[in-house]
Structure formats: C-alpha cells, structure tokens
Amino acid sequence: MPLWRDDFSTLSLEEVLKYQIENRAWNKELRSLSTALVNRRLANEISQDDYLTNRRIALENSAECQRRAAILDSQISRCTVRPLLRAN
8 A cells, every 4th residue: 555644635736646646556556456356256266265365455554545535535626626606
C-alpha cells in the first residue's frame, strides 16, 4: 500500500492529483496481482488455502484502494467546484 494521509484539506489541487495518480497506479498493480493469483491457482502452483488467503488480502487491498479513490475524488471536487454566487 502506498503511503497515505487522512487529511487532504491543506494540500493544493496538484498535490491531490498526484495522490490520485499514485492510487490509480496501485489499483493497476492490484488488478495485475489478482490476475496472476488466479493464473497461479489455475495452474495448480498454489493450494486452495493459499489462494483463499491471498484472495482475501487482495480484496481488502482493493476495498482500501476504492475507499481512497472516493476520498480523493471528493477532495478534487471540493478544489474544483466554484462556490455558488448569491443572488440578491
């Protein structure tokens, strides 16, 4: 898992976008590892128990990656949405 911070409110949009790029790269890596895991199981290179253990870890990592993506998307929206002008 890449290093992660909980508070993005003090960062610039560019810094948040860098975190988003890192998270997307991590997501790509997770998908690749998941594919490799399935292929190793299909080739009988690992046991069912090892597969299930690694699959559980992969699902946890995937859920964390998705959680981070949602936080980053929300922060990017906050940075890019202009405040509504009040009509008097």
